[in-house]
Amino acid sequence: MTPPEALRARALDLLSRGDMAGGIAGLEGHLAAEPDDAGAWRALGAAYAAEGRWADAARALARAVDLDGGEVDARLAYARALVRLGQLDAAAAQLRQGAAREPPDPRVLRELGIVLYDRRDYDEAARWLARACEAAPDDGRAAFALGLAHEARRDIAPAIAAYREAVRRAPGFSDARLTLADALASIGEHEQALGELEALLARERRHERAAQNREVLQRALAEMRARRLLGKTERELARSALVVEAQLRRREQLPAPGAGGGAARQIVRYTAPLLELYATLDAGGGPGSGVIEALHLVLTDPDRAARAEDDVFKVTVIADDGRQTLVNYATGASLTFLREALGCPMTQASALYASLLQGSPSVDWGGATLRLASVPGAASAPGGARHGILASRRG
Known part of the structure; x- marks a missing residue:
């Protein structure tokens, strides 16, 4: 009769040579004699997992964990089998037990964060993945997963930071660069996004998706530059929908606050019922030739503008029930202003406007900074300070 040790050794040899059926049968025979x-x-x-027999794999690995719960690889493999079976709660419970050991294995921390992400517990996922990144400073996949968790939490700044860290840790990790480029493009940083795609294509010239995304971004960047008012002159401003549809009238040109008689910057004021627009221009060769450095939209009677129907800009938004609905005049003017100042789609303008209304002190998008601000006294119309949305170029 063949000793159990010999059965075990022969089964493992068969598995190493790719004979899965023979190896599995040999291990089953061995374990019938040596169940511990x-x-x-x-x-x-x-072996069961390699064959896709996930239920069998989970049963075998559960037994391995019961016999030796301190063996990290067994617990990790068991949790992965549970994930394959859709048992995310059970997988998370196993990984929590593994993470309780000191010092915790960084792989367990990462796997737990990923399982929690799959379970849509994004806040907790981010906490565990941050620990995984600290425990394994070279693990690019942990940093990438942390970025995904932050992005799922709608916290794009730390998401981009995590993706950048993933790329630093693993320069050849193409998914990290692609996702970083997507995240940068989502906040209007098309130039930086293109830079990441160029870096990826320098390593992998035939990366089809990167090449396609680069082409799309190049077109989007060209269109954005063509549409946006920041960086243009008063000639383009005069032809914009904001000025034409609201019938804004150019009033006076004033020195920028703090500037002397030979000021290199000027502020031009435009007015219409319920609206004022202040355009800050750099030094130019004459009237209408200065480059627009900032635009400041002000509602002169915010309450009235919020009650008024938008019969000027005719901006529509999609309601929660999926229907399109017209917004009020204040919202229509603000969204039109953001769309034209930044050269962004209306959906992006809506997201930026919502961020400001929800209390963000400032928002960076596409090389510009947005914030709610008061018009400086030197440019204010009579009757006190005016407040509104300020869009200014960065750098």
């Missing part, structure tokens, strides 16, 4: 061999249960579970 944790290593054999772990090997059997791995």
Whole structure:
């Protein structure tokens, strides 16, 4: 009769040579005689997993964990099998037990964060993945997963930082660069996004998706530059929908606050019922030739503008029930202003406007900074300070 040790060794040899059926049968025979061999249960579970027999794998790996709960690889493999079976709560419970050991294995921290992400527990996922990044400073996949968790939490700044860290840790990790480029493009940083795609294509010339995304971004960047008012002159401003549809009238040109008689910057004021627009221009060769550095939209009677129907800009938004609905005059003017000042789509203008209304002190998008601000006294119309949305070029 063949000793159990010999059965085990022969089964493992068969598995190493790719004979899965023979190896599995040998391990099953060995375990019938030696049911407390944790290593054999772990090997059997791995063999079942390689064959896609996830229920069998989970049963074998559960036995391995019961016999030796301190063996990290067995618990990790068991949790992965549970994930394959859709048992995310059970997988998370196993990984929490593994993470309780000191010091925790960075792989367990990362796997737990990923399982929590799959379970849509994004805040907790981000906490565990941050620990994984600290525990394994070279793990690019942990940083990438942390970025995904932050992005799912709608916290784009730390998401971009995490993606950048993933790229730093693993320069050849193409998914990290692609996702970083997507995230940068989502906040209007098309130039930076293109830079990441160019870096990826320098490493992988035939990366089809990167090449396609680069082409799309190049077109979007060209269109944005063509549409946006920041960086243009008063000639383009005079032809904009904001000025034409609201019938804004150019009033006076004043020195920028703090500037002397030979000021290099000027502020031009435009007015219409319920609206004022202040355009800050750099030094130019004459009237209408200065480059627009900032635009400041002000509602002179915000309450009235919020009650008035938008019969000027005719901006519509999609309501929660999926229907399109007209917005009020204040919202229509603000969204039109953002769309034209930045050269962004209306959906992006809506997201930026919502961020300001929700209390963000400032928002960066596409090389510009947005914030709610008061018009400086030197440019204010009679009757006190005016407040509104200020869009200014960065750098």
